[in-house]
Amino acid sequence: MKPIIVRGGGDIATGTIYQLSRAGYPVLILETEKPSAIRRQVSFCEAVYEGTAVVEGLEAVRADTLKEALGTVSPQKPVVLVDPKGDSIRAVRPDAVVDAILAKRNLGTRRDMAGLTIGLGPGFTAGLDVDYVIETMRGHNLGRIITDGTAMADTGIPGAIMGYGKERVLHAPQKGRLYGRTKIGAQVKKGELIAVIQSADGQMTPVPASLDGIVRGLIRDGYPVSKGFKIADIDPRAGERENCFTISDKARCIGGSVLQLICAAEKGQLKR
The missing domain is CATH 2.40.50.100 (RNA polymerase II/Efflux pump adaptor protein, barrel-sandwich hybrid domain)
Incomplete structure (x- = not known):
């Protein structure tokens, strides 16, 4: 089975990678040389620095070459490869590419990169540069699969918790x-x-x-x-320390929507 390629290994991307891996899909994670994740304890991109990263019992490992990555990756072991431009995508020719960089703009993902392309958040247009877009803004539409158009524009203000934004x-x-x-x-x-x-x-x-x-x-x-x-x-929130070390509700919701699309594509239920 060819690995699904996920561009980005931050906390939101990790929610998607975790769900895909637990559902039986091998995942190759493409990252920058110096990832800047804030929620480092729940981000597979930390493997770039440490060699490995464990999130909720799932270990991702760093590979230094594409050959090493393809020889290591499995549903039980996602692999992180430094490849910010996504050059590996052309060589792997994956069935699916997920852009989870969350840069608020498209950093080079194209619809022709795979049989199924998915963009998380603003910066993508479903049906134009990717097949589908997943809404990442907290609220009623979080995780909504967009088949035509774009996600909500970034406000620069995080979702409120206990009145704090x-x-x-x-x-x-x-x-x-x-x-x-x-x-x-x-x-x-x-x-x-x-x-x-x-x-x-x-x-x-x-x-x-x-x-x-x-x-x-x-x-x-x-x-x-x-x-x-x-x-x-x-x-x-007081007494919520364990949340620092587990995948967030937002990341799980977005990951579930990506998994839905991957499964539907595998069964031939999606139209481009």
Whole structure:
């Protein structure tokens, strides 16, 4: 069985990869050389740095070549390959390609790359550059399969939890390298130091917590960031620490819609 190719290995992509793998499909994950996942504990892209990444008992491994990847990948072991441009797609000729980069724009996925192409979120047009688009905006239409047109435009404001929206996400106050002063899963108070940004001249700029809550995501130590770059995510719900280490409801919903399309295509129930 040819592997399904998923472009991107962040937390939303990982929800899709997990569901496909558990349903019996081998998955090849194409990533950048330096992924910037915030929710690192539930992102298979961490295998780029660590060699392996385990999410809810499923282990993904990094391969250094396409040959190694194809010799390793199985439904029980998704494989991560550094290939930001998707050059491997031409060689593999997969039955399905899922663009889960969530860049809010199309970074090169084309409808002719596979028998079935799926784009997650805004930046794609169903029936034009991909066959189907999956809605990624939280709300009534989350996970909806779009057969004609586009997903909702990105607002730049995360979905509200306990009345907190934009406050939940922290951005770099300046350019430099980030160094954490706490860990994912830690309980923090508003104003408490969670990270620092070291500029090129060695100056340290503090990054305080924006609200009371649990650090659900924090970019890895030493990562180079630009001013305004998303660096952390705080969950205001008390007692929800386990959520930092499990796939989110949003990622599961989107993954279920992708799996639905893959299964339908396999049975010849989709029309292009």
